Structure formats: structure tokens, C-alpha cells
Amino acid sequence: MNLEAILRAGLSTGTILIFATIGEIITERSGVMNLGVEGMMLIGAMVAFKVSHVTQNAWLGLLAGILAGGILSLAHGLVSIHFQADQTVSGLSLTFLGTGLALVLGEGLTGLNVPTIPDVDFPLLSSIPYIGRIFFTDFNLLVYIGYFLVPLSWYFIYKTRPGMHLRAVGEKPSAADSLGVNVYATRYLYTFVGGCLAGLAGASISIAISPGWYSSLTTSGQGWIAIALVIFARWNPVPAALGGYLFGMLRRFTLDLQGPMAILGFRNPFFYNHNLVFFLQMMPFLLTIIALLWGSGAARRKRKGAPSALGVPYIRGERGL
Amino acid sequence: MKFPFKVKIEKRIEDLPKWMPLVTSLGAVLIAFIISGIVLYLIGSNPIRVFKYFFSAAFGSWGAFSDILVKATPLILIGLGCCLAFKMKIISIGAEGQFFMGAFFASLVVLVPLVPLDSPKVLVLSLMAVMGIIGGALYGLIPGLLKAYFNVNVIITTLMLNYVAVYWNNYWIFGKYSDLGFQMTPTFDKVAWLPRLADMAKEIPFFSGITLHLGVVFGLIAAVLIWLILKYSRWGYEITLIGDNPKAAEYAGINIKRNIILVMVVSGALAGLAGMSEVTGVVHRLQEEISSNYGFSGLIVAWLAKLNPFAVIPVAILFGGLIVAGREIQPSGLSFLIQGMILFLVISSDVLLRYKIRVTRREEEVV
Numbered sequence: 281m282n283l284e285a286i287l288r289a290g291l292s293t294g295t296i297l298i299f300a301t302i303g304e305i306i307t308e309r310s311g312v313m314n315l316g317v318e319g320m321m322l323i324g325a326m327v328a329f330k331v332s333h334v335t336q337n338a339w340l341g342l343l344a345g346i347l348a349g350g351i352l353s354l355a356h357g358l359v360s361i362h363f364q365a366d367q368t369v370s371g372l373s374l375t376f377l378g379t380g381l382a383l384v385l386g387e388g389l390t391g392l393n394v395p396t397i398p399d400v401d402f403p404l405l406s407s408i409p410y411i412g413r414i415f416f417t418d419f420n421l422l423v424y425i426g427y428f429l430v431p432l433s434w435y436f437i438y439k440t441r442p443g444m445h446l447r448a449v450g451e452k453p454s455a456a457d458s459l460g461v462n463v464y465a466t467r468y469l470y471t472f473v474g475g476c477l478a479g480l481a482g483a484s485i486s487i488a489i490s491p492g493w494y495s496s497l498t499t500s501g502q503g504w505i506a507i508a509l510v511i512f513a514r515w516n517p518v519p520a521a522l523g524g525y526l527f528g529m530l531r532r533f534t535l536d537l538q539g540p541m542a543i544l545g546f547r548n549p550f551f552y553n554h555n556l557v558f559f560l561q562m563m564p565f566l567l568t569i570i571a572l573l574w575g576s577g578a579a580r581r582k583r584k585g586a587p588s589a590l591g592v593p594y595i596r597g598e599r600g601l
Numbered sequence: 602m603k604f605p606f607k608v609k610i611e612k613r614i615e616d617l618p619k620w621m622p623l624v625t626s627l628g629a630v631l632i633a634f635i636i637s638g639i640v641l642y643l644i645g646s647n648p649i650r651v652f653k654y655f656f657s658a659a660f661g662s663w664g665a666f667s668d669i670l671v672k673a674t675p676l677i678l679i680g681l682g683c684c685l686a687f688k689m690k691i692i693s694i695g696a697e698g699q700f701f702m703g704a705f706f707a708s709l710v711v712l713v714p715l716v717p718l719d720s721p722k723v724l725v726l727s728l729m730a731v732m733g734i735i736g737g738a739l740y741g742l743i744p745g746l747l748k749a750y751f752n753v754n755v756i757i758t759t760l761m762l763n764y765v766a767v768y769w770n771n772y773w774i775f776g777k778y779s780d781l782g783f784q785m786t787p788t789f790d791k792v793a794w795l796p797r798l799a800d801m802a803k804e805i806p807f808f809s810g811i812t813l814h815l816g817v818v819f820g821l822i823a824a825v826l827i828w829l830i831l832k833y834s835r836w837g838y839e840i841t842l843i844g845d846n847p848k849a850a851e852y853a854g855i856n857i858k859r860n861i862i863l864v865m866v867v868s869g870a871l872a873g874l875a876g877m878s879e880v881t882g883v884v885h886r887l888q889e890e891i892s893s894n895y896g897f898s899g900l901i902v903a904w905l906a907k908l909n910p911f912a913v914i915p916v917a918i919l920f921g922g923l924i925v926a927g928r929e930i931q932p933s934g935l936s937f938l939i940q941g942m943i944l945f946l947v948i949s950s951d952v953l954l955r956y957k958i959r960v961t962r963r964e965e966e967v968v
Contacts, residue, residue, distance in 0.1 A: 315756065319941075355945070363952035368692045368756060369904060370948050376897065376941025383934020385644060495934075501764055508757045555776035558768040565761040572753050 284414060286536060290529025292419060292489055295426035296481050297524035300506035302433050302517050303477025307353075309437060309515060310470040311450040311589040314356050315371025317478050318503025319378020322496065324349040324482030326386040329394060329493045338395040342483050349479020350472045352378055357471040361464055364593035375503070379496055389493040397421050397488040422484045430521040437517065446470060450587030453594040463594050478503070501565070508568045512575035515587065523571065527564060534560040613957055622907055625953050629946035630905075630919070637939045651935070659922035667798070667813040671883060672893070673914075673921035675700065675875035677820035679899025680906065680913040681827045682868030687908055688831065689844045689864050695744060695759025696872040697896025698766035699737040703873025704880045705770055706736025708786065708887040711793045712778045718790045725792050730819075730877055737873015738866045740766065745865030749858040755865075763896065767889075774887055785888035795882035816878030821914070823871060828910040840864060872896065893924050894937070901944045 300317050307314050314320075327348035332341025356374045360367045402416035402424055416424075437443045445466060448456040453463045481502075486493055505527060513520035537543075537560060538550045550556050638648035659669060679696040686693045707729040709715060715732075716725060743762065747753040771784075780787040795814045802809035831837040839860055843850040851857060875895065884891050898920050906912035920940065927936025 359945070359949045363949050364955075365948040365951055370945070372692075372694065372756075372900070373941055373944035373948060376901070376937060377945050378941075380934050380936075380938025380941045381640070384640060384938050387644075387934070501760075504757060504760050508754075508761070511754060511757070553776075555772055558772040558775070562765045562768045565764040568761050569747070569753070569758050572757060573747065573751055576751055576753050 282536075286529050286532045287414060288419075289532035290525045290527075291415065292423055292528065293531055294521075294525035294528030295420075295423045296484050296489060297502060297506055297509060297527055298426050298430065298521050299422075299477050299481035299484060300503060301509045301513070301520045301524055302429060303474040303481070304506055304510045305513070305515050305517055305520060306433065306437070306446070306470050306477070307474030308510060308590055309446050309450045309587055310467045311453060311587055311592065311594070312357065312360055312467050312471050313367045313371060313591045314353060314360075314374070314471060314474060315368060315507060316353070316356055316374025316378060316503075317481075317506050318499055318501065319375035319382075320349040320352050320475050320478035321378075321482035321485075321499045321503045322382040323352050323378040324479030325486035325498045326382040326389070326482075326493060327479075328483030329389055329392075329486040330386065332394040332396070332487045333389065333392055336395055338397050338487050341394070341487050342397060342480070345483030345487070346476045346479045349482060350476035352381075353471050353475020353478070354468070356475075357468050360593065361467050361471070364595065367591045367593075383495055386493055386495065390495065392493070394487060394491070396491045397484075400424075420484075420488045422480075422488050426521075430517055433517040447587070450589055453589050457594075457596065463596075467594075478506075481506070505564065505568050508572050511586075512571040514575065527567075530564060530567065534563055613955060617954055621954060625950040626905055626907070626947060629950045630943055633939055633942035633946050636942055637935065640938065641935070655926040656922075659926040663807075664810055664812075665925065667811045668925050669918060669921040670813050670817055671921070672924045673917040674814075674816040674820050674882070675879050675892075675895045676899050676902050676917035676920055677817075677913055678823055678871045678875035678878070679895055680902035680917055681820075681823050681910055682871035683900050683903035684906070684908045684910055684913060685827060685831075685840065685871075686864050686868045687844075687903055689840045689860065690847075691748070691861060691864060692756050693741070693744065693759045693865060693868060694756055694896070694900055695741065695762055695869070696875075696899050697892060697894070698759070698763035699740045699869040699872035700876040700879070700892055700896055701763075701766040701770050702740040703733035703737035703876030704887060704891055705766075705773065705876075706873065707733035707877035708778075708789075708880055711789045712786060712887070718792055720792070722792050726795065726881065729793060729881055730874060733873045733877025734870045735873070737876065738870040740873070741865040741867075741869020742862065745862040745869075748865070749861045770887070771889060774889065778887065780886075786886045788886050789881070793881055794885055795878065797882070812883070814878070814882035816875075816882040819874060819878055820917075823874075824910045824914055831910065836860075836863075872899075875899075893928075898924065898940060901940055904944060905947050 300321060304314065304317055324345040328341040328345025330341075331344035332338050335341070352374065355377070356367075356370055359365045359370045397420055399418055399420050401418060402412075406412045406416040408416070435443075437446065445456065445461045448459075449461060449463050449466045456466075457463050482499065485498055492498070509520050509523045509527070512523055537548075538554075538557060540548055541551050542548055550560065634652065638652065641648040641651055658665065660666060679700065682696060683693070710725065710729045710732055711718070716728060718725070740762065744753075744755050744758040747758050748755045774786055775784055778786045795816055797814045798808040798811040831841065839850065839855050842853070843855060843857055843860055847857065876891070879891055879895075880887055899917075902913055902916045902920050906916045923936045923939060
């Protein structure tokens with residue numbers, strides 16, 4: 281049990297969740313709910329791994345993974361924005377579709393060694409005593425990108441003009457439309473951006489943070505946890521990031537818990553009965569439910585919640601939101 | 602020069618022709634197969650050979666067809682539960698977990714054991730069915746309560762509970778009820794096996810090797826019951842009204858909270874019964890792999906059947922075929938891909954039911 285190790289592992293694996301969660305926040309802010317995160321992550325992970333293997337270049341792999349997630353999300357965009365289909369079911373079907381495609385196209389990739397995105401020290405900041413060692417040393421490059429993405433996306437959503445358009449389209453598309461914002465184009469754009477970030481999340485698993493392709497186990501439900509984090513964070517990237525890092529730490533904590541024979545002088549049950557591990561593995565999923573419970577309670581109390589037009593298709597010239 | 606034609610999408614005002622939903626669904630299935638074929642071609646297999654093999658593996662013989670019906674049985678039960686929930690616009694995807702809990706509770710009857718194992722078969726099996734129903738219903742109750750009283754998103758709670766159920770199940774089959782340390786329980790005593798057609802092979806030789814078991818009858822009975830509920834009962838009317846117009850339902854004095862909980866419990870119970878039928882009719886023990894993603898396929902079945910309880914049966918048989926064939930062919934993710942494609946195309950084709958697409962010449966517009 282080493283707190284520093286747990287914190288560092290949390291920052292590292294939490295990055296995956298943060299990419300996916302911020303992507304979904306941006307998509308949902310525009311009024312489109314895309315529940316296909318798990319599918320987009322999986323396709324992103326597979327494509328990144330495959331391209332990285334074929335070209336022997338991790339950067340090309342990363343780019344391809346990002347685009348793969350984005351392209352898949354456009355399918356959801358078409359069905360939910362233009363065809364006005366039920367977005368929940370469309371998102372679900374995107375998960376199946378992404379999973380199926382990833383399994384079919386990813387056949388035979390398991391066990392291959394591919395070039396990966398390197399681990400690096402952050403220049404200058406890594407030499408800060410203590411803090412530098414914990415936060416800026418020997419992390420995967422994408423972890424630092426995650427650090428930047430959080431304030432950047434917050435600034436974009438709340439402080440810039442396009443960010444304001446994004447929120448307007450998600451809150452009251454008819455008003456945004458009458459002010460000359462193209463609702464359809466905005467929704468397509470941010471669905472695509474969200475898909476790209478989900479693809480990046482997938483790629484950051486397979487070719488960066490925990491490299492490898494293990495078919496559908498590669499993502500193991502993290503796409504769904506990301507969607508829960510969106511609600512928990514009330515559509516704000518900053519709490520989403522805290523949640524993501526906490527989940528990453530929790531994951532490592534449950535692993536570490538099995539190691540020592542005694543904790544604080546007490547006999548460690550997880551060391552003596554290995555079957556109890558299954559209860560530890562349940563933890564992330566149970567905590568997601570608890571986080572959701574807390575998030576929906578807080579959303580009700582503070583009257584701050586989902587974008588008003590979330591999941592509601594916009595039809596020009598018809599009464600509605 | 603401008604493009605001479607103009608595509609216009611208009612809302613349908615007149616009633617839909619009766620054949621439309623069926624044709625669009627069939628079209629969606631067909632296109633799903635074609636696109637999957639193209640994907641197969643692109644990765645360098647021969648799609649025609651794969652699909653030929655697919656259909657012969659699935660529908661080639663009576664034995665294979667009975668295997669399909671066996672796979673269709675849990676899909677029918679789960680699909681019916683989804684019909685009920687989706688009618689009320691509650692997107693529960695927890696059938697997979699409820700299936701596991703149903704299987705677990707039913708297995709307890711034999712594993713604990715709750716009744717002496719020399720009791721009559723009818724008693725043991727009925728108790729197992731009741732336990733399976735209770736297990737699934739309780740596991741549906743949790744997200745139901747969370748939704749009704751705390752407005753917690755059902756999709757995510759049910760999905761998270763699916764993972765929890767698998768780990769819960771693992772804890773018992775790796776631990777207390779493990780068979781000599783293997784990841785499964787010992788095979789159940791014969792008293793806990795659902796009767797199969799193959800059991801009658803002595804009297805009717807044709808049935809030898811036919812795996813079809815009594816569970817399929819549960820599915821058929823449930824289909825009739827759900828149809829009656831939706832069509833003739835007050836409760837069915839309330840479900841439909843809440844789904845179509847929750848505001849109107851509230852003004853009409855319908856208790857929405859109670860209905861959410863009830864629907865989740867009943868759909869959970871159906872999935873739990875599916876779990877019981879699978880462990881007693883097919884696997885005859887509790888193990889990690891008791892479900893071929895039935896929970897998720899069942900959801901697609903309900904959607905493709907347009908939430909019609911009787912349509913669930915043929916659609917479940919089609920998906921049973923996909924699962925049986927999927928076991929035999931490479932690449933193994935193919936049946937998953939086709940299922941996802943079908944769901945995706947079905948919901949996109951719904952646009953044809955709500956809108957008319959008209960292609961007109963530009964000149965006509967001017968005049």
C-alpha cells in the first residue's frame with residue numbers, strides 16, 4: 281500500500297476516463313446524447329492498435345484511432361439529428377455496432393507487440409520538488425494532454441463564443457436557430473468531437489497507458505462509467521476530471537488491497553480469501569451507482585442539470601424546445 | 602447548373618399502410634446482412650461461403666433447428682420483458698444481470714439444498730422457477746426504486762448491476778459451491794433438469810438428440826400473457842399511456858412511480874425465469890458462461906419486433922439462429938456485428954414510418 285503509487289496510477293488510468301467523459305460532455309452540451317461511448321472507445325482502441333502495428337508508427341495509430349471514434353459517432357449523429365430516432369436506443373446500437381466491428385476487424389491482433397506512445401518527463405515542471413515527482417515525471421505523454429484538456433474544455437464551454445453557441449443549441453435550439461446558429465451543423469460537429477475524444481480514450485488504452493488488444497475486455501465497461509461520470513459531474517469538465525482520477529485511483533487501490541497480510545494491524549481478509557476479490561471488482565460499478573445517486577440528488581437541489589434539449593431532436597419550424 | 606431534383610421530407614399525415622413496419626424491418630435485416638457481407642469481403646473472407654455456412658449451421662437440420670429454439674427461449678422471455686419496459690419508455694438494459702440472478706436463485710434450490718433432492722420433480726422445478734422469478738424481480742426492483750424515488754438514470758444503473766451480477770455469481774461458483782475448485786458448480790441432480798424432447802426418444806425415435814426443453818413453453822405462455830396485459834388490462838393501458846404521454850398520464854391520476862417499479866419488477870422476473878430455464882434446461886449447473894449475451898440480444902429482439910409480444914417469437918428465432926451460427930463461424934464477432942447493424946438500421950428505418958420522402962423536379966416547384 282503506497283499512497284503515492286495509488287495517486288500516480290489514478291492519474292494515469294483516470295486519463296482514459298477523462299478523455300471519454302469530456303467528449304461526452306461536449307456532445308451532450310449540444311443536445312445529443314450518445315450512449316455509444318463504449319463502442320466508440322473499443323473501435324478507437326482496435327484501429328489505433330492495428331494501424332500502429334501495420335505502419336509501425338504509434339502517432340499514425342493514435343490519429344487513426346481518434347478518427348475511427350469520430351466517424352462511428354457520425355452514424356449516431358445522422359440517425360439522431362436528421363432521422364430523429366430515439367437517441368438512447370441509437371446510442372445502444374452504436375455500442376453493439378462498435379463492439380462487433382472491433383471484434384471482427386481486430387481478429388488476430390491479441391498478443392502482438394506494437395509501437396506505443398512514449399512515457400516522458402514533463403520539461404521544467406518535473407524538477408519541482410515533490411510535486412514534480414508525483415505529477416510530472418515518467419507518465420505517458422497522453423496523461424499530460426489530459427491535464428491540459430480539462431481547463432481547456434472548461435474554458436471553451438463557458439468562456440468562448442463557440443462554447444456559448446454550443447450551450448445555446450443544447451438548451452434552446454429554436455432560440456439559437458433564430459440568432460443564426462446552425463443547429464444541425466453544430467450538433468454534427470460536437471457529436472464528431474465527442475466521438476473523436478472517445479476514440480482517443482480507446483487509443484490511449486491500447487497503444488499508450490496499458491498497451492495491448494484484449495478484444496472486448498480492452499475497455500471493460502469504462503465507456504459506461506464515463507457516461508455516469510457526465511451526470512455525476514453535472515456536465516462540467518472540472519468535476520468530471522476529479523471523478524475520473526478518483527476512479528482511476530480506486531481501481532489501483534482494489535488491486536493493492538490484495539497484497540498485504542495485515543492492514544493497520546488487522547488481518548486482511550482479501551489476502552486470505554482470494555474469492556473476496558470479486559467483491560473488490562464490483563466496487564467501481566457499485567460506486568458508479570452511488571455517484572449517480574449523489575449526482576441526481578445534487579442536480580435536483582441546485583436546479584442545475586442536463587441541458588434542456590438533451591435527447592430531443594430539433595425540427596425546424598415545428599413547435600418544441 | 603443546379604441539381605435538377607429536390608428531395609423533400611414530409612411528415613406523414615395519413616395512416617400508415619399495415620405492411621409498412623414489416624417491410625422496413627425485413628429490409629433492415631437484409632441490409633444488415635449485406636453490409637456485414639461487405640465488411641467480410643473487405644477483411645478478405647468470402648461472404649457468400651460464410652453466409653451459406655451460416656444458414657446451414659443454423660437451419661440445416663431438425664437438430665440444428667431445435668438448438669435454435671433452445672437459444673430463442675431466453676430471448677423470448679427477455680424480449681417480452683423489454684417490450685413491457687420500452688412501452689413505458691423505460692430503457693432497461695439490465696436483463697443480463699437479472700438473468701444471472703434468476704439463474705443463481707434458482708440454483709440455490711439444488712445447491713443449498715432448499716428441498717430434499719428426493720422430492721418429486723414437479724416440486725423441485727416449480728420451486729426453482731419461483732426462485733428464479735424472485736431473483737430476477739428483486740434485481741429489477743433495485744433500479745426501479747432508484748428511478749422512481751431518486752430519478753437515477755435506469756440505463757446506467759441496470760448496466761452497472763449487470764457487471765455486479767456476474768461478479769456475484771463468480772464469487773459463489775469459484776468459492777462455496779465450486780465443483781472441486783473448477784469455476785462451476787457440480788452438475789445438478791436429474792430431478793432439477795427440465796424435461797426435454799430427447800427424454801421421449803424411447804417412445805418416439807424421431808426425438809432422439811432433440812435438445813428442445815420445457816422452457817420454450819414458458820416463453821409461449823408469457824407471450825400470450827404479456828399480449829393480454831398490454832391489450833386488455835387496465836395496467837397495460839396505463840403503461841402505454843405513460844409511454845406515449847407522461848404528462849397526460851399524470852393528470853389522469855396514474856401513479857407513475859408505482860408503474861415504474863412494477864414494470865421493472867415484472868421485466869426482471871421474466872429475465873430471471875429465462876435464467877432459471879437456461880440452467881435447468883440447458884447447462885444443468887451454474888457456471889460463468891451461462892449467457893450468450895442474451896440480455897442484450899433480447900433487447901434488440903424487442904425493438905425489432907416493434908414491441909409486439911407475438912412478433913417477439915419469430916424475431917427471437919432469427920436471433921437464435923444468429924447465435925447458433927455465430928458459434929460455428931469465424932470471425933467470432935460477426936454475429937455481434939450483424940445484431941448491432943440490425944438494431945441500428947431498424948431505428949434508422951423508423952424515419953420511413955414517420956416521414957415521406959418525395960423526390961420532385963426543381964421546375965415543378967417553381968410552378
